[in-house]
Amino acid sequence: YTGFFPSVFLSYDLSKNSQFLINYSRRIQRPRSFFLVPFNSYDTRSSFQGNPDLNPTYENSFEFGYSLSSKKLTFNPTLYYKKSQDEINFAQISTINNQGPKPVVSIATTPVNAGSDTQYGLDLNGSYDPFKWFRLMGSLDLYGYNNTGNFQGFDFNGKGFSSRIRLTTTFKPDKNTSFQFQGFYRGAEKSVSNDR
Numbered sequence: 001y002t003g004f005f006p007s008v009f010l011s012y013d014l015s016k017n018s019q020f021l022i023n024y025s026r027r028i029q030r031p032r033s034f035f036l037v038p039f040n041s042y043d044t045r046s047s048f049q050g051n052p053d054l055n056p057t058y059e060n061s062f063e064f065g066y067s068l069s070s071k072k073l074t075f076n077p078t079l080y081y082k083k084s085q086d087e088i089n090f091a092q093i094s095t096i097n098n099q100g101p102k103p104v105v106s107i108a109t110t111p112v113n114a115g116s117d118t119q120y121g122l123d124l125n126g127s128y129d130p131f132k133w134f135r136l137m138g139s140l141d142l143y144g145y146n147n148t149g150n151f152q153g154f155d156f157n158g159k160g161f162s163s164r165i166r167l168t169t170t171f172k173p174d175k176n177t178s179f180q181f182q183g184f185y186r187g188a189e190k191s192v193s194n195d196r
Contacts, residue, residue, distance in 0.1 A: 003028065003058075017070055021078075023063040030056045031088055035111045047108045055113050059084040075126040082120070086113040087147070091154045092193075115149015115156050135170040147191055158191025 007025040014020065037050035065078035091112050097104045121143025128136045141164040149156040165185040172178045189196050 018066070018068045021063070021065040021067060023061070023065075025061050027059045027061060028056050029059065029084075031111065035088070040108075047106060049108060049110045051111050054088060054111055055086050057084050057086050057088055057113075072129045073126070074128075076124075078123045078125075080119075080121060080123060082118070084117045087115050087117045087149060087156075088112070089114045089149060089151070089156045091151045093152070093154075112151045114151040114154075115147060118146040119143050133172045137168045137170075139164075139166045141165075145189065155192040156194075158189065158194070160188075160190055162187035162189050 005026045005028060008023065010022045012020045031054040035050050035054055036052050038052050040047045040049050059082055061080065061082045063078050063080045065076060068075045088111050090109050091114070092107050092109050094105055094107050097106065121141060123143075124140045126138060130136075142161075143163070144159070144161045146159040147156055163185075164187065166183070168180060168182045170178055170180045
């Protein structure tokens, strides 16, 4: 409750429609409320138990970007570096119940503060309005990641390169009606214990 979270945003105008941007901020990401509830929610094969001792995740973020805007086009490439500590990860612990005719294996999942996460990359955002009734918006994030941490033998280490892509189109046939179509793609990420 007494943490210091400064943010600095600097810009330099090259012309009326373009500028360089440099940003720094320290951020906090608090655990979701159900991550803190210590009671089990389960089925016959797996269970989830919250952790009331979870701490928030703290992140330092640095960004260097460029902004170009005109009547129909906006383009914002940004280089970034983010480093977080006390990352919230999920430990999965299996237990075997030998009571009954057959052994039953169940997996308990619980959130824990374990390790740190580093991300760096290039984020491209833009929008294009070729007509008054049509707008196209998109973003492409190409990033490297390096995760470290372990909890009671459960390993969260992983590093690699991945991507995220989002595309949104908006149609306005009249003043009172609009339609929007959106697509999202997330590239693979891999750690010792997780392949997504």
